[in-house]
Amino acid sequence: xxxxxxxxxxxxxxxxxxxxxxxxxxxGISSALAWYQQKPGKAPxxxxxxxxSLESGVPSRFSGSGSGTDFTLTISSxxxxxxxxxxxxxxNNYPLTFGGGTKVEIK
Amino acid sequence: xxxxxxxxxxxxxxxGSLRLSCAASGFTxxxxxxxxxxxxxxxxxxxxxxxxxxxxxxxxxxxVKGRFTISRDNSKNTLYLQMNSLRAxxxxxxxxxxxxxxxxxxxxxxxxxxxxxGTMVTVSS
Numbered sequence: 001x002x003x004x005x006x007x008x009x010x011x012x013x014x015x016x017x018x019x020x021x022x023x024x025x026x027x028g029i030s031s032a033l034a035w036y037q038q039k040p041g042k043a044p045x046x047x048x049x050x051x052x053s054l055e056s057g058v059p060s061r062f063s064g065s066g067s068g069t070d071f072t073l074t075i076s077s078x079x080x081x082x083x084x085x086x087x088x089x090x091x092n093n094y095p096l097t098f099g100g101g102t103k104v105e106i107k
Numbered sequence: 108x109x110x111x112x113x114x115x116x117x118x119x120x121x122x123g124s125l126r127l128s129c130a131a132s133g134f135t136x137x138x139x140x141x142x143x144x145x146x147x148x149x150x151x152x153x154x155x156x157x158x159x160x161x162x163x164x165x166x167x168x169x170x171v172k173g174r175f176t177i178s179r180d181n182s183k184n185t186l187y188l189q190m191n192s193l194r195a196x197x198x199x200x201x202x203x204x205x206x207x208x209x210x211x212x213x214x215x216x217x218x219x220x221x222x223x224x225g226t227m228v229t230v231s232s
Contacts, residue, residue, distance in 0.1 A: 001169075034218035036152075043202055043222035044144075044152065055220065087152055091216045094166040096142075096154040 002026055002090050006099035012107040019075040021102045023088035028068045032092035035064055035073045038101075039084045047086075048073065078104070109133035109221050111203050116226030123193050123230070129186040129203030129223055137161075137181035140210040142219065143188050145199035145228075155201070156188065160211040171197075193230045200225040 003026040013019050023033065031051040036044035046055045048064035051071055061076045075082055083106055088099040115127040129141070142157040156177040157166045165177050176189040186203050204219035 032216065036219075038152075043224055044219070045222070046207075046218055046220050049207065049218040049220075089152070089154075089218070091218060093216065094157070094214070095168050096157070096216075098152040098154065101151045 004099035010103040014107045017078045021073045023071040025069045029090045029092035034089045036087045037084045111223035113223040113226040116228045118229045124191045127188040131184045136184040138209045140206040140215045141186045144202045147199040157214045159214045
C-alpha cells in the first residue's frame with residue numbers, strides 16, 4: 001500500500017499567516033491526490049482534488065501543488081475558520097490511503 | 108440537496124455483528140462508486156471499503172477483509188456495510204462517502220466529494 005507522510009503533524013499560526021503543509025507519497029501517484037479539512041466532531045470536507053484543483057465553493061486562499069511524490073497544501077492568509085485538521089489522500093490505486101493529518105492551531 | 112445519512116451504529120460485544128446503512132439523496136446514486144471510511148477516537152482517517160455503481164466490483168482494506176462486506180441497493184439509494192467478527196480495534200466513527208467521478212462496472216479512483224455525518228460503532232464487552 002502507498003504510504004502518505006504529512007508534515008508537520010501540528011503547527012501553531014496566527015490569523016493572516018501563510019501556512020504550508022506537505023504530503024509525501026512512498027511511490028509516485030501522478031496527480032491523484034486530494035486534501036480534506038476536518039473540524040472537531042464533523043465529517044471531512046474536500047478542499048483540493050487532482051493535487052491542484054479547487055473544489056467548488058472552497059475559498060481561493062486554499063491552493064494545492066505537486067505531482068509524483070511531493071505535494072503541498074497552502075493557505076495564503078489563515079482565517080479563524082481555518083483552524084482544523086488537514087488530511088491528504090491518494091487515489092492512484094487501491095487500497096486508498098490517508099496521511100496522518102496536520103492539526104492547525106491558534107498561536 | 109446532496110446528502111448522505113448513516114445509521115446502524117451502536118455498542119456491540121467483541122465477536123459480534125452490526126450492519127451500517129447509508130441513505131443517499133440528491134444525486135443519481137447508481138452512477139457513483141461509494142466508500143466507507145472510519146476514524147478511531149482521536150485518530151486519523153482510515154479507508155475501509157469501496158463498491159462500484161453496479162455493485163459488481165468491491166475493494167477492502169486488509170484490516171477488514173474477510174470480516175466486512177460492502178453492498179448497495181440502487182433501488183433504495185442505500186449503501187451498506189455488514190460487519191462481522193468485530194474487534195475492539197474496529198471501534199470508530201464510520202463515514203460513508205461518495206466518490207466524485209461516475210462509475211458503473213469498475214470502482215472509480217477519485218476523491219470523496221460528499222460525506223455523511225458518521226455513525227459511531229463501539230466494540231466492547
